[in-house]
Amino acid sequence: MDHLSKPEWPIQRLTPLRITVLYAVVASLWMFFSDHLIDFLVDDPGTALQLYALKGWFFILITTLVLYFIIRYNNQILLEAGEVFRRNQELFRDVTESASDWVWEMDDQLRFSYVSERFYELTNMPQSRLIGFKRWEVAGVDTEQDPKWRSHRETLETHLPFRDFSYQSQIPDVSGRRHYFKISGKPVYDKGGRFKGYRGMGTDITRQVMAEEALKESRGTLDRLMSNLPGMAYRCRNDANWTMEFVSEGCKTLTGYSSEGLIGNRDCSYAELIHPEDQAIVWNQVQEALEKHTTFQLSYRIVTAQGSEKWVWEQGQGVFSDKGLLVALEGLMLDATERQQTQNALLALAQNASTMMDDEFYRSCVRDLAHMYDVHYASLGIFADETRQTIHTLALWQNDGWVENVAYPLAGTPCEEIVQGDPQLIPDGVMQRFPDDSFLQREGIQSYFGAPLISSTGEILGLVSVMGINPMAPNRWARPVLGIFANRIALELERRWAEERLHKSEAHNRLIVDTALDAVITINNEGIVSGWNTQAERIFGYPREEALDRKLSEIIIPHQYRAAHEEGLKHFRQSGEGPLLNRRIEITALHQDGHEFPVELSIVPLEHGTEVSFSAFVRDITRRRHAEDEMARLRKYLKNIIDSMPSVLVGVDPEGTVTEWNKQAEELTGVNRDQAHGRPFAEVLPHLEAQMKQVKEAISQRQPLHSERLVAEQNGEVHYSDVVVYPLFTNGTAGAVIRVDDVTNRVRIEQMMVQTEKMMSVGGLAAGMAHEINNPLSAILQACQNIQRRISPDLTKNQELAEQLGIDLTTVGQYFDERGIHHFLDGISDAGARAAKIVSDMLAFSRRSESHFTPSNLDELMETAVRLAASDYDLKKKYDFKRIRIERDYAPDMGQVSCDGTEIEQVVLNLLKNAAHAMSSANIAEPCITLRTRSEGDYACIEVIDNGPGMTKEVSRRVFEPFFTTKDVGVGTGLGLSVSYFIVIEQHAGRMSVDTAPGKGARFKICLPFQHRSGT
Amino acid sequence: MPRILVVDDEAMIREGLKAYLEDEGMQVDTHERCETALQSMEQGRCFDICILDLRLPQMDGHECIQSLHNRQCDLQFLIYTGSSTDALQSELGAMGIDDQYVFHKPLMDMSVFVRAIHQLLGGVS
Structure with missing residues (x-):
């Protein structure tokens, strides 16, 4: 049995060699130390010997005991080991054999x-x-x-x-x-x-293989079974790919992929087949069912290998292990395309409203109704206008086709009852019931079903109806179906109208936001910015992302207005009132860089349910403000200019209505600017009525038109005006400015100058013939004087001669008196004197050389004149010049004036005489003449002021005219002042004027240049 | 008795003056022209004062004054003219004739001559 390893025993670890060596060492150490110990302790050799022996025996005992225990222990282990081995061997045999x-x-x-x-x-x-x-x-x-x-x-x-x-x-x-x-x-x-x-x-493994083969066989049967199903059975993993572990043969039919191709995601994962829009739904529903350990049923779309879309109905469940772990999913998928299409068609029917065009929807509804009720006529109509008397059809179905929409009056039709709010089902006899309805009569309508279109707010919008030429059965669905249609249509109408309005307003809004130059800022009712367009970025300097979600008051409202802004928002939240809303206001805004600038702002509140937000349309009006300021400044400037013009300036439109009216116009007419505005100019300037033609002409010819010296009578006085009409064209609007200059004074002066010119030519003539006239005059006057002397009784010579002749001179004198001889002689004398004066005055108009000009002292000239006046023969005859108080107000340091002293003396004398004459004729109690000299720039001025009766304007205006006189005929020649004027103006290039008013005396002023310039 | 020579081409002026001055107790000779006045002086007539017009036929006023002055150097002159434009010639100034002895026609009152004559003769006598 060498092929099995033997078990290891513990004793084997102590090898025999080690035991032996250990024993030798311990024994040797024992012998060595015990011997030495005995030698050390026992001196007696005999005792030592005995102890050696004892020790030897003791050692033998110990080692014997140790040896015994070791052998005994080893034997036990060997026994045990043998037992184990034996049992192992038995086990092995059992295992291998059994x-x-x-x-x-x-x-x-x-x-x-x-x-x-x-x-x-x-x-x-x-x-x-x-x-x-x-x-x-x-x-x-x-x-x-x-x-x-x-x-x-x-x-x-x-x-x-x-x-x-x-x-x-x-x-x-x-x-x-x-x-x-x-x-x-x-x-x-x-x-x-x-x-x-x-x-x-x-x-x-024979049985296992056999079982597998049996299984395979049975699977084949299942597959065959399943391949006959219209779908596909599957087992898959619960992963993102839905990795298929098994799919039935139906796979090919359903998905277009072979089962092998799908299993293990070889060609394609099942997840990829699912329509992208449905993938999430499928996943979520499956996971939900798995969590609950329930079956799942899904409907979704897949895209087949051929690229076509299919609806799949799937039912499946999770397969769990004993321990409750999910092993796989198993289920069945069926091709549900057809069912889904049917369902979709139904849904579309309900939903098509949102996808169809208006007409399409209405038409399909009436067509469906006609088909449903199997009638020839179906119609859908709404009120044509606010009067609700006429129906305007939106769709009209007639004999299997749509016909053109019509409008028809409600009166006398069954529709009239429907729009009261109740559906009408008239299965038969409708034609007889509504004899006035021509359509029913013409078409032979027998039956009529109709229902009102009622909006969600209960308002009746119109009606839907079907009509048949045969009686209709009012079966139990007739009314509800019509009602459903009516409701559906009403809703659709509302929705479409709302959409239309929304669309319009949206389009409108978008247009505003896109095209407006305004910044559009939206805030909520807490003042937080939620909208910020690019224009706002530009105007306020904050980029959008920086502005959003911040408090509006913190970014664009200047510090001084923030509290008011918050207060306004608060007020609005509390009361719903916003005095600044919905109108244009101008306010100061704050730029990101800290500068303040004017903006024009309008705030529109937008309500979304209970939420309120505000849209602010903000326009930077810095430039406009500048322009306005500039404009105002310019306007004021122009107005000042226009007002300071010495002319009357009147702006008129082409109809002659006053648009401008300057200060001069106010002064002339006494009509102020506001009163004049908008009135026809002929009304406020009546003497210019005739100018209307000129205004039109000037505008049409685009050329200024001048009219000179228009004569008008004003306050009983003749006035002359120069009128210029300037056409105006500003930005396409026409108008004109009428300029009126009162040239009365100038005209008079001109007339005077003409007269003066005449007088000057007469003067020239006079100078030539003065001698010839003066001689006969002289003869007349001398003769006259001699006659008067020689008839006078005072003269001695007369008396002597009378005595010689025997005549009593006193009687002769009486005779002459009685016969008026003296009076006639005085008349000859006066007439001669007058003629002489005229001649001499006329001579004054003849130009004289300037050789007489000498530097003169005006004070002295005036004193001379006063002296002459005082001794003047003519003057003395009528009044005493010495009675008049003369006040002198001479400028102390006035230099000399280059003038013809004698002439100026004469001028002053003439003034003094006039003053004396005027004062005496008015019986002034304390006549006084003030003589004044003043230096005014380059001119030396003389003033002769009296406290006489003064003159009216009409008189004062004419005093310098030749031959104008207020004196009685024969008292003055009427040439005195005109000659003075001539002397001052023509000969001395000076000025002469009079300042007077009735009762205020008169002040004549003569100004002479200090240095006379030749030729002027 | 002042002896007055009046030279004027206008008869009524001569006669008027003569009448007035004779009434004042003066001796008055009148001549229409300067030439006849000179002839009478050549015949031994003497005068104190000459009143003459400046515009005279033939010999004019200035020549006349010169000639009369040459004839009788103590003769004094008063000028009685109808022209205001005729200026006195400067030589006359040397003979003591200035503006104050010039009288313009027509005179309203001939007494100015009487005063002037007395003034002139008073200075001499």
């Missing part, structure tokens, strides 16, 4: 050297046919032909261990059965490492 397995050994030539009894029993093979032969020789196979055996032989010849080599024996047993064996073995080596052969075991 078990189905057997033990075998081969020698180094791979020939069987031992095979246990069991093998012989199994095979009924004699030992002689086995021992000394190689395995393949025993099995009778050609190892070169059979790859399985060849590989086995190679394994053995290279001395490798092997497991579970199975083969079918070629030799049948007694019962004629050929066994299946499975063997394992490993090489054996001797202590020197040399190959000694193989040792191994074998098993009879």
Whole structure:
């Protein structure tokens, strides 16, 4: 039995050599130390000797005892070991002999050297046919032909261990059965490492193989069974691929893949077959069922190898081990495409509303109704308008076809009753019941079923009806089906209208958000930003991601407004009131970089159920504000300019309505700007009524039109105006500006200048003929004076001559008086004087050389004039100039003025005379003339101021006109002031004006240039 | 008695002046032209004052004054003219004739001559 290893005993560990050596050492040490101890303790040799002997005996005793125990222990172990060995041997025999397995050994030539009894029993093979032969020789196979055996032989010849080599024996047993064996073995080596052969075991697996074959056979039956099913049975792992361990033959029909292709995911995993949209559903439902340990039923789509889509109905369950672990899934799949298609068709019928176009949906409904009730007519209609008197059909089915929609009045039709809210089922006789319904009469309608379309809010929208030319049976589904259709259609109508509105508003919103230049910011009612468009990014400088979820007040609202903003939100939350909502407001906003800028803002609250959010449309109006400011500034500037213009400026539109009205216009008319606006200009400027034609003409010709010296009477006075109409074209709107200049003064001056020019030519003429006139005048006047003297009784010569002649001069004087001779003589004298004055005044208009210009002192000139006035003969005749108080207000340091002193003296004298005359004629109590000189820039000015009666405007305007006089005829020539004016203006290039008003005296002012410039 | 020579081509002016001055007790000779006045002086007539017009036929006022002055150097002149534009020639100034002895026609009152004559003669006598 050398082929079995013996059990190891414990005593074997103490080898005999070790025991012997140990004994020798202990004994030697004992002898050595015990001897020395005795020698040390006992001095007496006799006693020592006795002790030696005792010691020797003691040693023998000890060693004997030890030896005894050792031998006894060893014997026991040997006994036990023998027992174990014996039992092992029995066990081995039992195992080898009774078990189905057997033990075998081969020698180094791979020939069987031992095979246990069991093998012989199994095979009924004699030992002689086995021992000394190689395995393949025993099995009778050609190892070169059979790859399985060849590989086995190679394994053995290279001395490798092997497991579970199975083969079918070629030799049948007694019962004629050929066994299946499975063997394992490993090489054996001797202590020197040399190959000694193989040792191994074998098993009879015949029954197992038979069972498997039986199973395979039965599976084939199942497969056949299953292949006749319209589906596929399967067993798979619960993994993401649904890795198939088994699928039935139906696989090919269902999926297009062979069962082999699916098993182990060879060609394709089952998971890949499932429609991508359904994969998650399948997984989730299966896992749910597995958790609950229930069966699962699924409907989903797969895509077959041919690429077509199929509906699959699957039922399956988890297969669990005894320990409750999931081993696999098993189940059955059926092709449910057809059923699903049917179901889908039904669903589509219910859902098609959302996919069909309006007409399509309505038409399919009326068609279905017509078919369902088997009638010729079906219609669907809604109210045409708010009056709800007319129905407008959305779909009309007639004799197997759709016809064009119509609108018909409700009155007198069965529909009229339906739109009151109740369905009507009239199985027969409808034509007779509604004789006024021409359609029913014409088509011969007998039966009528109809139901109202009622919205979710209870509003009646219209009706749906079917009509037959034959009586209809009002069976039990007639009413509910019509109702269902009606409801369905009503809902659909509502939905579509809502969608339409939504679509419109959405499109609208999108348009606004996309195209508007506004920043669109949305916040919730807590003020948190939830929307921030690109324009908002640009305007406020915050990128979207930075702005979102932040409080609006913290980012774009300046500090000073934040509290108000929060307060406003709070107020809105509490009361629902927002005074700033839904209108445009201008406010200051804060930019990310900290600068504040004006924005225009409108906030729209958006309600989503109970939630309220706000959308703010914000526009940066910095530039607009600037522009507005600039515009306002410019407008003000222009207004100031226009107002400061000395002209009346009136803006009008093409109809002549006033649009602009400047200050001058206000002053002229007394109508203020606001009153004038919007009124026809002819109404506020009546004297320009005729200009309307010019306004139109100017606009149409696009050219300014001038009208000069238009005469108008104002306050009883003649006024002259220059009118210019400028057409205006601004941004396509036409209009005009009417400019009116009151040129009355200029006209008068011009007229005066014309007169003066005339006078000057007369002056020139006068200068030539003055001599010729003055001589006869002189003769007349001298003669006159002589006559007066020589009839006077005062003259001695007269008396002497009268005495000689015997005449009484007193009587003659009386006679002359009585006959008015004296009066006539005075008349000759006065007329002569007047003629002389006219001539001399006219001579003043003749230009004189400037050789008379000398530097003069105005004060002195004026004093001279006063003296002349005081001694003036004419003046003295009528009033006493000395009565008039003269006040002098001469500028102390005024230099000399280059002028013709005599002329200026005459001018001043003339003024003084006029003043004296005016004051005396008005009987002024304390007449006073103030003489004043002032230096005004380049001019030296003289003022002669009286406190006389003054002049009216009409008079003062004309005082410088030649031959204008207020004096009685014969008192003045009317040339005095005009001559003065001529002297000052023409000869001295000066100015002369009068400032006066009735009752306020008069102030004449003459200004002369200090340095006279020749030629002016 | 002042002896006055009046030279004026206008008869009514000559006669008017003569009448007035004679009424004032003066001796007045009148001439239409300067030439006849000179002839009368050549015949031995002497005058104190000459009143003359500047515009005279033939010999004009200035020549006349010169000639009369040459004839009788103490003769004084008063000018009585109808023209306001005729300026006095500067030589006359040397003879003591200035603007204050120039009277423009027409005169409203001939007494100015009487005053002027007395003034001139008073200075001499």
